[in-house]
Amino acid sequence: MGYRVSYEQADRLLQTWQKQYRIYAPKRFAGRGWKPGTDMIRYGEIQSFRDVAYTEQSHFSPKDVVAPIMQTMLSFTADEVKVSSIDDRGILLLARPCDIHGIHRLDKIFLKNGGQADFYYQRYREKVKFVMIECREGWDHCFCVSMGANRTDDYSMAVRFGPDDLLIEVRDEDFADSLAGLPAVDFTPEFVSQDKKPVQLPVIKNPEQLKAAYDLPMWAEYNDRCISCGSCNTVCTTCSCFDTIDVIFSETSRDGERRRVWSSCMLESFSTMAGGHAVRKTPGERMRFKVLHKVHDYRSRFGGDEHMCIGCGRCDIRCPEDISFVDAVNRLSAAMAGQAVVVGTKEEI
């Protein structure tokens, strides 16, 4: 069932929904871009559908709605320790199909891996309902089709933003009532059907091939280029790594918190243990770790067809040194295609 809704009507709906939900969408933050004079688009709570920056891809993914950049786990006062709590309301999350896939990837790690669900993720995640932002064209740099992340049916509503009004499809009973009575139209969302630049995925079938992938000379090329800032990880929807840190509010404070903050496998400190030993010492080694996680390790662990990467392409856009993940994957795939012949194992695409 679809509706055509003016922005004014939509905002009245928004107000209704806000009683039960906090509503998150990509918003424009003026002047907050990485380059002087540019804006940043990232997720935030909206008060109006006019706040939604729908004409561009958001620089950050919606993951910080369910796995915030920084969240308090425990709070310590001089003589008390408490578990943090969050808002009771549900969460309506406006997201494109690839990002909805991305959150499913996070679910694997946070809810499934190790057979136990993570409390701090789950308490957000179980509140989330998706409002899918229709994405028909994609952008030059994204490759969701290659990653199988272009379509989804996990949404309560889908929305097509227009300059004057919105088309909304409702699939969730909970929202049907609030829309009832508005002008009905025939609207079902469309999806991207072809990547502008498709990505070749590598074939790695056994430990020998994995070893061959590890030993490729291409990784060392990143040593000079990558500055290990970790930006590719933070804009990625599916990067889930975090650090647990304890903080005190000032040097002489008796109050403090145990926090969870995003971490990045591209940072030199990611694998550094107390005492200083680091497992992956060079940017190249870290690039290899990341790329293989995204297009090999994840699938090896969880099985099925899906890779971790959802093809949003944000990492390529973001990299301050213009390093392309897509290039890395394509080069890896090409090299492995060659390797496959060399090591004489069965080829499979």
Next chain:
Amino acid sequence: MQEQAAKMKDMLDPATVDDLELVLSGPESFAPLTESDAGADDEVQKINTCCRACISNCGVIAHVRNGRVIKLEGNPEDRMSKGAMCAKGLAGIQALYHPNRNKYPMQRVGERGENKWKRISWEEAIDIIARKLMETREKYGAETVFCSTGGGGNPEIWSIARFCNIFGTPNWFEPGCAQCYLPRVLATAMMYGGDDSSIADSNALEIYFPEDTEMQSLVLWGTDPSYSCTASGGAAVVDLRAKGVKTVVIDPRLTPDAAKADVWLPVRPGSDVALMLTWIRYILDNRLYDADFVLRWTNLPYLVNTETNMLLRAETSNDPASPDTFMVLDARTGSPRPLPYPWDDNLDPVLDGGCHIDGIEYKTGYRLLKERVEPYTLEKGAELCWLEPDRIEKGIRMFTDNQPGGLALGVATDQTPNSVQAAMAANIIDLLMGNVERPGALMQRFRKSGVFDMPNYPVPIAAGRLPDEQLKKRLGGIEHKGLHIWYAGHATSIFDAVLTGEPYKPRIWIDRSGNKMGAIADSHKVKRVIDELDFIVHMYMYPTSFSAYADILLPTTEWLETDMMVETCNTLCARQAVTHLWETMDETEIWSRLAKRCGELGHEACRLAFDAEYMGKDLPYWESVTELWDHFLSRIDLTWEQLKQNTPYEYMSKDEWKTYYVYQQTDPQTNLPVGFNTPSKKIELYLESMITLGRTGLPFSACELEPATRDYDPLPYFLEPSESPLAGSELVRSFPLVMTNGRVPLYHHTTLRNVPWMRELYPVPELLIHPTDAEKYAVEHGDWVWIESLRGKIRALASLTQGIMPGVVFMERFWNPETLDSKTRGWQEMNVNVLTKADAPFNDVVGTYTLRGILVKVYKADGPPEGIWQKPEDFRVWLPEPADPTKEVRL
């Protein structure tokens, strides 16, 4: 009060994690976090007060919330600091809330030096001390009790002098005193009778008004205001330089002011007087002095009997308003003639001349001075001071070509046995140029509020209460009579008396302020003295090396807890308590209580000291400091409460206050110019009264004393350091480097080594050494080195720099509170005074010993002293306690 064992060790235990105890006593299960009720911020009170992290008294606005001081900032209304504070002052909060403050009176348990204590009440503490004092007085005489004070941290110097005078002991001393400031005060008082030119001692007030000063040049001799009084004098000198005032800096170290000077004269430590005499000779030879002023307003034209060294008098006056009449050599008649004060236009006095009268040779003061400086040519000065003649000349010319100007003398020259002569010579240089009481000069008699009897120290010292027979027992008081200007004894003489029992054996030491192990020369000797004593009391804000050897510790107030009056230019300011912690007590009150208890135990003079009628202008002892300040402020119709509310209080307008040419004002009694505050009413460059002082103790001693072994010299002379590096010295072969010491901008005296913010910036003392010397002794930048003198050895971190004179090394004085509970008690690791020299030669007039210009050797050490802290995190355990409630303790 219940006895509670408290070990210093517990107070100093460097727990690795802050607040561990509190964290770990927390619950073992977790409750869900509820919205914390942060609540509205409580109101912040802003209270005007004055700093006392050093002696500068800068105006401070303390921000106080719920009784806790949360921020300090400079008070823009302050006439001298103008809204700025230095690092030391800003550290006040960390000093105030230091977890290792002395919080309660403590009594030693266990052996002396074991550093084990139990808490006692104030009543008990005062009673124990008073009983011990009375017992010792009874058995051995009051003079066997000696006291010491110091300028380190919140000094309240004069209560101690008052107590000694009333109790009946002539023996109190300050590690500074003869080594710090007194030589300058003495020389200036005797030669001029107005304020000396010390910037660091808040004189030289001319420099704080750059907008209207006529000053053209400033000589900073052995002083670096940017280090020693950053926010006041340091900033003022910045303003002067920016205005175009030329500066000459005399210092072996390239200090900030030296780096910014027009001429830097790096002088060999201990040779300053030679350089001064070189300046004087150059000024005389080249007739650069203000001839008219010298003739009319100094005593240099007066004739001196070369046999007695006394001035030739035509008439001796019995009227204090009129000076004696002196004889001059009249050029017109070619004969000696009396010169009536202030001048006789009929006479033409010769400046450089001499004559014989009745077979006795007489010379003018000028000629004697000229003869005195005769050997000190530029070349000779350069040779003695390790300088180039051209450079010396350039320095002199920079000063003499840019007049008016001023010469500000610092503490450096006070720290050698040539101390008083340096002050005399420096004054001569400035006064020859006529730099006194004129716009642009440093020596001034600007007006005062009149509330103080002693400059900036309001406690009435009751000097007349000390019986003459007791005064005569003052140790060192015969040889070094200049000390009587501050009613003080001579530290080394007191210590020698303890060690030898001659002429009598002092037995009790009550000390206030600082760490005497770090402040007195030859620290090992101080320890030997301590071992001989019956009883030791230390009152201070923190435990120090010295307190480890004490029997009773008394907790005193930090400056943020103290009430005191301060005079800053034309304003009166209140240093007012903005909070109060634990059972700390203002020292002014401690001494009063001690006197009271002694009175109760039968000390008649102490009992009478509470009798207002009996005490008269010396005032009875007080119950609270407010009483005392109210008394003094009543002189200008103010109360302490009013001053606190209106600080800074402008007691007169700037124009009224800034009075130039005071000496030219007419004395209504005589209708003559009031002249200078000297016996002759002239500037006494030939200081005859030195001779009188040495022979009688007058005018400073309350009664006439036996003469010193030798007369004091009325003119400055150069005394080569006893540990000389010059050719012919035996010692220099084994100890080839000259050591000097001085300040960094983070510490004052022995204070603040326990303040994290200061220590992280300067964790250990650095030995500044020139790269050529470093190479010679195989030392590299960043090496730990031993520095050894005849008296001991210490370590420091070598810092190679071009900015120190070759052949000279520099080190800041230091001690290590973090090793207080170790065998060293914190004073043996890096304390320069382990190296310095407390024995003869002394300055004849005031007994100064040798703190600078000793010989040392330097060699590489394996590493730092054990247990010292160097990393910023090390100092975490000294961070303020997060939530000490401010308690108003009823004592």
Next chain:
Amino acid sequence: MKQSVQNIMVIDLDRCIGCMACQVACKLENEVALGADRIRVLTIGPTGTYPDLQMYFLPVMCQQCEEPPCVAVCPTGASYRRTEAGDIQIDRDICIGCQSCYRACPYALNIFNNELRIMDKCDQCAHLQKIGEKPACVKNCPGRAMFFGDANDPDSDVSRILCETDPAHVHTLPDSGNRPMTRYILRKSDWVEIMPQEVPEPVNRRRQR
């Protein structure tokens, strides 16, 4: 047309006496932890040969670059330029303490706050600006060597002092394209080029050399 606000610091090095009060004033105002400093006073020199020496002091703090490398690399967008003041700020709520900005800063003037485990740097006392006060270091500077204000406002302290000063005496830290905004005035000594790799020395100790 009214220019946007560009708050900068101007430091008159002839007035700086190396007293380090700015460091302590900053620590007091901003609760900067031990071992960390938002502002550091470097000793430059002595250069030359004894006794003909030059030495001056150089307070360094975030240079509020026009092309800030710290903003360009910040992985969470926590480092940003404030449009209303032209300065660079760190949003403490989204800083993950990864130290990328520290590595990107040519002068290593971003510091790690060990208590909060996030990055910290000179924010020109933004909280004091809100109540109309100058940054703590500027306000307290005993030598009155520090000036703060809007470079685009011709009546500001900084514009006035820059206007009065011979441009040959106005310097910046080395610019590798980041365009540092802090201006240093040095008239009497020679400006010794401060190489970026020399500034970062994380040791707090002042040492003459």
Next chain:
Amino acid sequence: MENIMLPSGAKIIDIIHETTAEYTFRVAYDQPIRHGQFFQLSIPKVGEAPISVSAKGEGWIEFTIRKVGRLTEGLFGLQPGHTIFLRGPYGNYFPIESFDNKALVVIAGGTGLAAVRSLLRHYADNRADIRDVYLIAGFKDINSVLFTQDLQRFRETFNTIATLDNMTAPGFSTGLVTAHIPSIPFAELGDCNVVIVGPPLMMRFASEACIKNGADPDNMWLSFERKMSCAVGKCGHCKINETYVCLEGPIFRYTKAQELLD
């Protein structure tokens, strides 16, 4: 919803100073654990880190901790009676069922000994359960020797070589652990198990030396150490390929370890 990140308090019973930089903390604990497992150990406001159990007994377990990093610095300020916080045990453990009645070779370097100490104590207590134990324990120098009492007992009970890298001392051999591996009579031990714990390079060279001397790679076990923030497969730090050390480790069969590529 269960919060798997929530630690619970445990009292410190005793603190043993093994060396100046390594202390053993005995902590009250009465749940079952297996040899080789680890805990996430924390001090609120200081931090959390994975620490392996170095011994267990009636109502207690021990952790031996080296003074590196923020948390361990914090731990070193503690006293008996203080509470620390634990969650765990985590990870897999040594398959002692398959060790029983066979020969066991244990090669430990430095603090690596802590990770196998509980296993060794088990066999010292139950000597009959194991055919023979060959222990090579390597330390940097005499000042870094750990578990002196246990080591004495191991010497008495097992074939023990304690060696110092570069130093001679009574009762100690000299040289790296690898130098002593040839003295283990692998050929005579038959179906033996080998456990190797220590720094990464040491584990690598020791493994190679053992194989060269006849050890069966399939019966060799290594214990991995990795940075971890969660220990439950969420934080990502300890992932190697598709493997999470916290979940599938920390103990890996050598043949599996060979496939793990960092």
